[in-house]
Amino acid sequence: METTSRTVTQEVSADAGRKADGYLLAAFPWYGLDEAYTGPRWLMQVGSAADGTVEHGATGHGGEPTIKVETPESERFAVVVTVASRPVRRSADGTGVLEATSVSTAAWLAGAGLLAHTWPTQMDRSLRQDWLDQQTMIAWELADDLEGESWSELMLPVDGEPTPFCYRESEYGWVLAGTSGVDGGEGVHLGAYGRGMSAYGLGFSVIKDLSAYAG
DSSP: OHHHHHHHHHHSOTTSOGGGHHHHTOSSOOEEEOTTOOSOEEEEEEEEOTTSOEEEEEEEEESOOOTTOSOGGGOOEEEEEEEOOOOSEEOTTSSSEEOOOOHHHHHHHHHHHHHHTOOOTTSOGGGHHHHHHHHHHHHHHHHTOTTSTTOEEEEEEETTEEEEEEEEEETTEEEEEEEOOOTTTTOOEEEEEEESSOGGGOOEEEOSOTHHHHO
């Protein structure tokens, strides 16, 4: 894994910007859409543990979403979430135990990400936070029940290999989650969400040149 991190570091230009710094600290490979996608690519943000260890992050494709848009239906984007595969472990301060990451973790992060960029246009702005809290709880419950009827299976290529994903659609967009097959079969957990871009034609691959996103 360290080799992958060093390879990416070497391919990022000096002026790529500080936004890429968090991605370069990760000890796992980042994923994005494969070379079949030729549109814009951009970095979002990483999530780190209390000790600074990078745990997950996201890369964007298409137009950058915003809740300020008047017609969400006109947005066209896909975001790929990469989650480090972690076992049950002690917290950084030694006072508790952190749960293992899983496909459900990726599904939860993807679902929450879609909601963060969603604005129900028929709703008064003062009510959005209540709506967001409610929908976020629903997204959590759905992510915890990937075998439920709300999800279907979708096969998509990951590094060229057909890979099963849990997939669901809503009026706000789509969400999917699965696991890559790299790193001795353990890999990383992958989530994705989007709107205006069909999930059915997507493919995922390791990002070898981070400057394509940070430039």
